[in-house]
Every structure is written in structure tokens, then in C-alpha cells.
Amino acid sequence: MMLQKDPAALRGEKLYEGKAKALFSTPDPSIMLMEFKDDATAFDGKKKGTIVEKGYFNAHISAILNRYLEQNGIHTHFLGQLSDRYHLVRHMDMFGLEVVVRNIAAGSLARRLGMDEGTLLEKPVLEHFLKADELGDPWINAYHVDAMGLCTPDQLAIMESLALKINRLLTDHLETIGLTLVDYKLEFGVDPDGNVRLGDEITPDTCRFWDSTSGDKLDKDRFRQDMGGVEDAYAEVLRRLTTGQS
Numbered sequence: 716m717m718l719q720k721d722p723a724a725l726r727g728e729k730l731y732e733g734k735a736k737a738l739f740s741t742p743d744p745s746i747m748l749m750e751f752k753d754d755a756t757a758f759d760g761k762k763k764g765t766i767v768e769k770g771y772f773n774a775h776i777s778a779i780l781n782r783y784l785e786q787n788g789i790h791t792h793f794l795g796q797l798s799d800r801y802h803l804v805r806h807m808d809m810f811g812l813e814v815v816v817r818n819i820a821a822g823s824l825a826r827r828l829g830m831d832e833g834t835l836l837e838k839p840v841l842e843h844f845l846k847a848d849e850l851g852d853p854w855i856n857a858y859h860v861d862a863m864g865l866c867t868p869d870q871l872a873i874m875e876s877l878a879l880k881i882n883r884l885l886t887d888h889l890e891t892i893g894l895t896l897v898d899y900k901l902e903f904g905v906d907p908d909g910n911v912r913l914g915d916e917i918t919p920d921t922c923r924f925w926d927s928t929s930g931d932k933l934d935k936d937r938f939r940q941d942m943g944g945v946e947d948a949y950a951e952v953l954r955r956l957t958t959g960q961s
């Protein structure tokens with residue numbers, strides 16, 4: 716049973732509001748509150764909607780997966796789940812960079828490289844995107860990252876090695892509950908001590924999860940592609956993570 720604490724008791728100023736989450740200060744400057752919202756967007760905000768109870772599902776899913784990574788030696792921003800829609804997270808300076816990890820061709824990689832969706836990639840592929848909605852989050856490489864000063868080359872190397880380690884951990888863990896981890900987006904930052912940590916969220920908003928047997932999509936592609944069954948898919952991912960059963 717999760718302890719339900721009232722976020723209002725800790726919630727200070729709103730520091731940031733994105734499409735799916737908001738961040739608030741707390742009385743401790745090293746800790747923030749992260750709220751998971753029901754709002755959903757796709758295609759750089761061109762498509763907008765609500766996924767009923769998404770904030771609830773995502774807060775629980777991301778808590779379970781962050782906890783799993785922490786238990787396996789990955790440093791994250793996650794400090795604990797305060798209530799159904801709120802996490803306590805470490806204050807971090809984010810790099811303004813999205814790191815996408817791909818195991819199977821789908822989405823923009825399938826389109827860009829002319830691959831059939833579902834083609835197994837021989838090795839995991841890492842891609843970097845600039846976080847800039849007005850530009851449609853353009854694809855960039857390590858030279859752009861360096862020239863734009865988004866992070867140091869050492870920090871990029873740490874992020875890439877963390878991303879590959881996270882990929883091994885998540886892929887194996889999710890396979891035990893019948894979920895194939897197709898691709899996903901990670902965001903990293905530095906904590907006040909200068910350590911690179913995983914931030915943001917790990918949810919069906921930011922990952923493609925396919926049922927390992929049927930290939931059914933259990934993620935935000937159901938919303939992007941108007942497939943229906945969006946809420947049921949998020950609930951199913953949470954059910955499998957909670958019960959440990961596929």
C-alpha cells in the first residue's frame with residue numbers, strides 16, 4: 716500500500732509546466748514535486764487530448780520503473796511517490812536533450828530509414844534530439860550537442876553508457892511480464908553535486924511497449940493513431956508491473 720500524503724502541504728511555486736507534467740518547488744530547495752497530468756499531446760503539440768486517469772497510471776508506472784532502476788544501480792531523480800499523481804524528485808539541471816533508445820524499428824526511425832515497423836535492429840540504436848517544440852524537436856548528433864554546449868563530451872558519454880545499461884535492465888525486466896520494449900525517450904540532467912542522473916518519466920507516453928505475444932500496442936501510439944483502447948492499454952501496463960504477471 717502506498718502512503719497517500721497531501722501534495723498541497725508541500726507544493727510551492729510552479730516551476731515548470733509541460734504537456735504531461737508539472738514541477739513545483741517544495742520547502743527544501745533540493746527537492747521538487749512532479750505532477751503527472753491527464754493531458755496528452757502528439758506531433759509536437761498539434762494533436763491535443765485527454766487520456767482519462769493517465770496521470771494516475773503514469774505516476775505509478777514511472778515510480779515502479781524508476782525504483783527498479785535505482786535498485787539496479789542507476790542514479791535517477793526519483794525520491795519517492797507521494798500520492799497517486801505526485802512524485803518527490805531531486806532538483807536537477809536538465810540538458811535540454813532527448814536521448815531515444817531503439818531496439819525495434821518504429822515511428823520516426825521506420826519512416827526516416829524506410830524500414831518496416833517491427834524490424835529488429837541488430838544492436839540498440841541511440842539518437843539525440845534537441846528539446847525544442849517550436850522546431851519539432853530536431854534530430855541532432857554529438858557534434859551539434861558539443862557545439863551548442865548542451866553538455867560536455869564526458870557527460871554525453873556518461874548518458875550514452877547509462878542509456879545502454881538502462882536498456883538492458885528494462886528490456887529484460889519488461890520481457891518477464893510480456894512487454895517488448897520497442898523504443899523510448901530518456902532525459903538526463905545533473906544534480907547539485909554534478910552527478911548525471913536520469914530524470915523525466917518512463918511511461919507509455921515516452922515508451923513504445925508491444926505485447927510480446929500478440930504484438931498489440933500498449934502505449935501512446937493508440938492515442939497518436941486514434942486506435943481506441945488508450946486507457947485500457949495504460950491500465951494493462953500498470954497491472955503487469957504491479958502483479959509481475961503477463
Ligand code: TMP
Pocket residue numbers: 815821822823824852898899900920921922923
Ligand atoms: P519517434 O519514433 O517518434 O522518434 O519516438 C521514439 C520514442 O520516443 C517513442 O517511444 C516515443 C518517444 N518520444 C517521446 O517520449 N517524446 C517525444 O517528443 C518524441 C518525438 C518521442
Ligand code: ASP
Pocket residue numbers: 734755756757758759760761920935939
Ligand atoms: N509528446 C510529443 C508531442 O506532444 C510527441 C509525441 O509523443 O508524439 O508532440
